[in-house]
Amino acid sequence: MSGENKAHKKIRWSVFIPAFIVIGGGALLGIFRNEWLTASCSAIFTWSLKNFGWLYQLVAIFCLVMVAILTFSKLGNIRFGGKKAKAKYSFASWFAMTLTGGIATGCIVYGANEVMIYYGNIYGELDQLGITPLTAEAAQFGMGRVFYNWTFVPYAMYSIIGCAMAYIYFNKKEELSVAASLTPLFGQGVKKGFWRSLIDVVSIVALALGLSSNLGMGLAFVGTGLESAYGIKQGPVVWIVLFLIITASFILASVAGLDKGIKWLADGTSKIFYILLIFLFIAGPTVYILNMMNVGLGYWLDHFWTWGLDPYIVGGEALVTWWTMFDWACWIAYAPLMAIFFAMISYGRTIRQFMIINWIMPSVFGVLWFSVWSGTALNWQDLGSVDIVG
Known part of the structure; x- marks a missing residue:
C-alpha cells in the first residue's frame, strides 16, 4: 500500500466533515453575513454566560482544588512514563514553552490595559460594587482582579487537563486525545464510535472559535498600538499583514518541529519577557510596584470565595460576565490543545513537577508581570505622567 493511501486512511471523516462544515460555514457567514453572524453568536454567547455562569465558576474552583491536591499529596510523586522515564527538556526550556504557549499574548495586551479599565470604570465594572473610580480602592480592586483573572485559577484549568492527558498517554498507554482523557470518568465507551x-x-x-476570537482581538490591539506609536492607520491591509506574519511564524515553528522550532522560539520569547520585566521593575516605580502587589494579593484573597463563586449577582454583568466569564470561556476553549501540548513535553517528569511548571510558576510569573506593568500604569496615571484612562 502506498504512503499516500496510508495517509488517507488516517483521516477520520466522521470528525473532519462535521468540523469542516461548522468552521467553514462560520467563515463564509463571517464574510457574507457578518452582521447577522455577529449578532447571533453574541446572543448565544450571552445566553450561555448568563445561564451557565455558575457552572463556569464551579468548574474553575474544582480545577483549582484538584491541582492543589495533586501537587501537595502523594499523587504528586507519580512519574509520567514510569519510574525509569527520563525527562527530555531542561526545566528552563520546559517552563519557557509552557509560558509562551499559554498566555503570552494576553500578558502583553492586558498587562497595563485591564487594570486601568477597572480603575477608570470604563465599561461600568465598578457600578454594582459601589467603588468610586480613580480612587485608591479602585486601584486595589483592579490589582486584585487581574491577579484573579490571570494567575492560579485559569492556569489550573490547563494543568488539570494536561496532567490527565499525560498520565493517560504515558502511563496508561492510551492515545493522546481529549476522548482518552475522559475514560476515567465515563469508561472506554467514550473512545469509540459516535x-x-x-x-x-x-x-x-x-479550539477554532477560541483561536479566531483571540487572534482577532490580538490583531486589533497590535493594530491600535502601531497606529498610536507610529501613525500607521489600522485597517484590513494592516490586519492581513499582521495575520500573515503570525501565521508564517507559526507554520515555520511547526514545520521545524518541537525541538528546533517551538523550543527555540519559546526560549527566545521568554528571554524577551524576562528582560522587559526586570528592566521595568528596576527603572519604574519599584516600591510602588511592590506595595501594589501586596495590596492586590490581599484584596484578591480577601474576596476569594465571593469572586470565585459569583456568577454575576454580586459583581454585575459588566465585570463578571464580560470579563471573568469571557476569560474562562477562552481558557476552556484552548484547554484541549494546550493540554495535549503540555502533555507531550512532560515525559519523565512527576505530577508535582508538572504542576510546578504548568500551574505554580506561570501563576507566579503572572503576579510579577501584572504587578510591574499594572502597577507602573497606575503610578503614571496618579502622577499625571500620562492619561491612560482618558
Whole structure:
C-alpha cells in the first residue's frame, strides 16, 4: 500500500466533515453575513454566560482544588512514563514553552490595559460594587482582579487537563486525545464510535472559535498600538499583514518541529519577557510596584470565595460576565490543545513537577508581570505622567 493511501486512511471523516462544515460555514457567514453572524453568536454567547455562569465558576474552583491536591499529596510523586522515564527538556526550556504557549499574548495586551479599565470604570465594572473610580480602592480592586483573572485559577484549568492527558498517554498507554482523557470518568465507551467523534468535533470547533476570537482581538490591539506609536492607520491591509506574519511564524515553528522550532522560539520569547520585566521593575516605580502587589494579593484573597463563586449577582454583568466569564470561556476553549501540548513535553517528569511548571510558576510569573506593568500604569496615571484612562 502506498504512503499516500496510508495517509488517507488516517483521516477520520466522521470528525473532519462535521468540523469542516461548522468552521467553514462560520467563515463564509463571517464574510457574507457578518452582521447577522455577529449578532447571533453574541446572543448565544450571552445566553450561555448568563445561564451557565455558575457552572463556569464551579468548574474553575474544582480545577483549582484538584491541582492543589495533586501537587501537595502523594499523587504528586507519580512519574509520567514510569519510574525509569527520563525527562527530555531542561526545566528552563520546559517552563519557557509552557509560558509562551499559554498566555503570552494576553500578558502583553492586558498587562497595563485591564487594570486601568477597572480603575477608570470604563465599561461600568465598578457600578454594582459601589467603588468610586480613580480612587485608591479602585486601584486595589483592579490589582486584585487581574491577579484573579490571570494567575492560579485559569492556569489550573490547563494543568488539570494536561496532567490527565499525560498520565493517560504515558502511563496508561492510551492515545493522546481529549476522548482518552475522559475514560476515567465515563469508561472506554467514550473512545469509540459516535461519542469519540462528537468529543473530537466539539474540541476542534471550540479550539477554532477560541483561536479566531483571540487572534482577532490580538490583531486589533497590535493594530491600535502601531497606529498610536507610529501613525500607521489600522485597517484590513494592516490586519492581513499582521495575520500573515503570525501565521508564517507559526507554520515555520511547526514545520521545524518541537525541538528546533517551538523550543527555540519559546526560549527566545521568554528571554524577551524576562528582560522587559526586570528592566521595568528596576527603572519604574519599584516600591510602588511592590506595595501594589501586596495590596492586590490581599484584596484578591480577601474576596476569594465571593469572586470565585459569583456568577454575576454580586459583581454585575459588566465585570463578571464580560470579563471573568469571557476569560474562562477562552481558557476552556484552548484547554484541549494546550493540554495535549503540555502533555507531550512532560515525559519523565512527576505530577508535582508538572504542576510546578504548568500551574505554580506561570501563576507566579503572572503576579510579577501584572504587578510591574499594572502597577507602573497606575503610578503614571496618579502622577499625571500620562492619561491612560482618558
